Amino acid sequence: MKKKHIILGIESSCDETAASVVQENDQDIPIILSNIVSSQVNVHKEFGGVVPELAARSHIEKIDLITKKAIDESGVKFKDLDAIAATAGPGLIVCLAVGLSFGKSVASSLNKPFIAVNHLEGHALSPKLNSKLNYPYLLLLVSGGHTQFLSIEGLGKYKRLGTTIDDAVGEAFDKTAKLLGIEFPGGPKIEEFAKKGDPKKYELPKPIINKGGCNLSFAGLKTAVLKISKQIKTNQEKYDLAASFQGTVEEILNKKSKFAFEEFKKINKKKNNTFVVAGGVAANKKIRENLTNLCKEENFNPVFPPINLCGDNAAMIAMVGLEKFKLKQFNNLDYPAKPRWQLDENATFLKGSGIRL
Numbered sequence: 001m002k003k004k005h006i007i008l009g010i011e012s013s014c015d016e017t018a019a020s021v022v023q024e025n026d027q028d029i030p031i032i033l034s035n036i037v038s039s040q041v042n043v044h045k046e047f048g049g050v051v052p053e054l055a056a057r058s059h060i061e062k063i064d065l066i067t068k069k070a071i072d073e074s075g076v077k078f079k080d081l082d083a084i085a086a087t088a089g090p091g092l093i094v095c096l097a098v099g100l101s102f103g104k105s106v107a108s109s110l111n112k113p114f115i116a117v118n119h120l121e122g123h124a125l126s127p128k129l130n131s132k133l134n135y136p137y138l139l140l141l142v143s144g145g146h147t148q149f150l151s152i153e154g155l156g157k158y159k160r161l162g163t164t165i166d167d168a169v170g171e172a173f174d175k176t177a178k179l180l181g182i183e184f185p186g187g188p189k190i191e192e193f194a195k196k197g198d199p200k201k202y203e204l205p206k207p208i209i210n211k212g213g214c215n216l217s218f219a220g221l222k223t224a225v226l227k228i229s230k231q232i233k234t235n236q237e238k239y240d241l242a243a244s245f246q247g248t249v250e251e252i253l254n255k256k257s258k259f260a261f262e263e264f265k266k267i268n269k270k271k272n273n274t275f276v277v278a279g280g281v282a283a284n285k286k287i288r289e290n291l292t293n294l295c296k297e298e299n300f301n302p303v304f305p306p307i308n309l310c311g312d313n314a315a316m317i318a319m320v321g322l323e324k325f326k327l328k329q330f331n332n333l334d335y336p337a338k339p340r341w342q343l344d345e346n347a348t349f350l351k352g353s354g355i356r357l
């Protein structure tokens with residue numbers, strides 16, 4: 001019988017210290033033997049955002065314990081591992097350096113291959129952890145640092161179709177939450193507030209909604225929320241603003257996804273198209289519901305990772321590690337941490353002034 005390969009994944013790109021062990025299986029859906037995520041919410045909440053030095057310190061304190069826990073829970077021994085995969089970017093360099101160096105040390109001490117993984121590639125392929133997914137598919141990646149549409153054409157073959165020209169949607173959720181007095185990270189709480197509010201109460205801007213193809217923009221929306229939040233007095237008004245914000249984001253994502261469907265169909269002439277939505281914001285149930293309905297209308301098959309695999313985790317890193325292992329895509333131990341690392345390395349940098357849409 002063919003050996004089922006086992007990979008240890010390590011993730012420390014931002015404020016989650018995570019380790020996971022996954023194993024190959026015959027159905028092409030790897031089995032998660034363990035998936036440990038230690039969040040630093042308590043470290044950062046008084047600052048209203050992630051403080052890089054504190055995050056790095058916390059990673060240093062926990063990475064060995066979290067990894068040991070992942071190994072113990074998986075029921076395998078270090079000697080059973082076939083390779084070690086660690087996130088090498090993008091992210092906060094002081095944080096990346098912790099998990100990356102730790103992963104390299106484990107690989108070196110065990111004399112096993114080391115695999116450097118792009119964190120965004122982890123999100124992009126994350127639904128493969130619970131469903132069989134064939135290339136190509138259209139991806140909407142919605143996280144705290146990224147909002148992009150990509151055509152995922154194979155492992156390492158990514159074509160960007162659109163991106164935010166300013167803020168990421170997760171960032172807009174977190175800023176809105178902060179303005180409403182919600183502790184960091186506020187995205188999930190906005191969703192709760194929104195259920196109690198009137199989405200039509202405040203008219204909020206939807207920048208570049210009808211131009212720029214499937215590029216997106218959230219900075220103007222954030223500024224409008226800032227202005228309104230200054231006049232808010234009651235809890236009901238807070239719920240109404242959360243609902244209006246949530247509704248506006250849904251409308252933007254729906255409209256831009258529709259544009260992206262057209263772009264995707266131009267380059268991939270398949271009949272059965274798949275739309276994957278991944279990253280932290282993909283945990284938002286209303287956004288999932290809306291995009292699922294849009295897929296029904298537009299003849300796309302919607303795929304979401306399970307909610308617990310939307311946010312940062314190491315199972316997705318180990319899974320990409322496994323895919324790369326099968327192709328013998330190993331890396332040297334001098335592989336650098338990369339704070340910026342685009343999935344589509346040919347895509348032009350679109351942020352900042354002077355962009356033409």
Ligand code: KG4
Pocket residue numbers: 014142143144145146169170171173174185186187188189191279280281282283284285310311312
């Ligand atoms: O993918 P992720 O865990 O980390 C990054 O790689 O950025 O995404 C984190 C982002 C945060 O902005 C967080 O507020 C947002 O995902 N988020 C949500 C929800 N859960 C997490 N945003 C909206 N609704 C949610 N339920």
Ligand code: ZN
Pocket residue numbers: 119123143144279280311312
């Ligand atoms: Zn992430």
